[in-house]
Amino acid sequence: MTSSTLSSRHEADRGSVLRPLLGLLLVLFVSMISATVVSTALPRIIGALNGSQTQYTWVVTATLLTATASTPIWGKLADLYSKKVLVQVAISIFLVGSLLSGFSQDAGQLIAARAFQGLGVGGLQALVQTIIAAMIPPKERGRYNGLLGAVMAVATVSGPLLGGLITETSWMGWRWCFFIGVPFAALSLIVLQRSLHLPVLRDRDDVQVDYVGATLLAAGVSLLLIWVTFVDSSFDWVSWQTAAMVGAALVILAVAVWWESRVAEPVLPLAVIRQPAPALAILASLAVGMAMFGGAVFLGQYFQVSRGYTPTEAGLLMIPMMLGTLVSSTVSGLVVSRTGKLKAQIVAGTVILVAGFGVLSTLKHDTSLLIVFAGLATMGIGVGMSMQNLVLAVQNTVALRDVGAASASITFFRSLGGTIGISVLGAVLANRVSADIAKGLQEAGVPASASGGASNLNLDALPAPIRTIVETAYGDATGHIFLISTAIAVVGVIAALLLKPAPLRTTLDMEKPAETEPAGPEETEPAKQD
Known part of the structure; x- marks a missing residue:
């Protein structure tokens, strides 16, 4: 093949990447905003539904749990079936789950609806990574991972702000936190239907899920x-x-x-995750996910319940973390694409993440906001430098036909870490808050019955003395869970230091052994376009 032919083919490939990229980024935005738009509104939502701290945790955990459990299936299906059809199915499930969540009448219904929504979120998390890996070689993928990180940051920044504004707007109310994702989901379906075209690499007659x-x-x-x-x-x-x-x-x-x-056809490819590089990348991602999701999900609660800020103000106060993620993910992606090296970025990211958690572990109900902002920004920088590069380290070790299962594997363990982190830290927070409230009520000589049966998260319904005790308890307990997050994140640093990733390849697929035909299945078999 001549150099001119290669050049023209490269330009065509670039055009075919950029066209569907908008749809994929929109899908990612839909997936991310489903969590972040609720983060600042959850105290108000659970208060309105008269839910408990355990139910507060499970509104988040239910989505993560079903997303985590379904991610490996989505990844394996992506290696066997049409990626385009699968991502459209995932978006549709997400859309229906959003509507069910918005119409929930009590906390139990909301948790069930969020669990259903999580099935779609799991598909989006696995499939966006998989589709991008099927279009872009690992060496060039760094700059696109920077775009992914930027979209994640924008969604995370705009989500809490949007959730706060929606919650405080009288003619909308908290239910629109769930309805707001519906038009984005519908638009992404249209964009991907028109622009995404990928070959199906395997014969449908030989499918084993x-x-x-x-x-x-x-x-x-x-x-x-x-x-x-x-x-x-x-x-x-x-x-x-x-x-x-x-x-x-x-x-x-x-x-x-x-x-x-x-x-x-294992749903988790043990042959891949047993290799040293993928195994360590997965371990680091598990620790990062456990620490990051487990800690960050309670920040909106800290700002509102302990510090007395409105949902909109709580969203604004999260901006330092999002800016850190935006800048670091973009810069890190460009550096990786230019150098082809991952380890330095991953190690630096995990170390910075630990430092951020260490700062946030000092949180109390009256901690200076400057200290809080420093911790948030540092945590965001660490996340931006490590998260997507850990995915790339795993994708770089497998052939194109297995990239779906490999991508889903690291997403599975990251989501698993996040789910475990939220559950563990949520349980620790609930127990610590209950003990501190009971102690505070006893010292103040106020009977617990004085709350009138109102939820601790429904601050407006609590008498002033009890409200002060609740605010102090939540503020002091939040620092404690970030201390636990710091210890967990250290495991990620150790795994990153031991990691020895292979140089990023410049081709979509791995090189074929010399004795095999030079053309892979995707070139010799009739192209089945999505």
């Missing part, structure tokens, strides 16, 4: 998370309930690993 493995993984993880949510509040750490739930979960997960090692 590992539903058994996915079910086992989902069951084991779900049981562990349910145990984390209720331990030390409904029953003791050392109890028959703990033994039954943890024991059963470990047995189920062990069976899942055994099953995955035997099936032809």
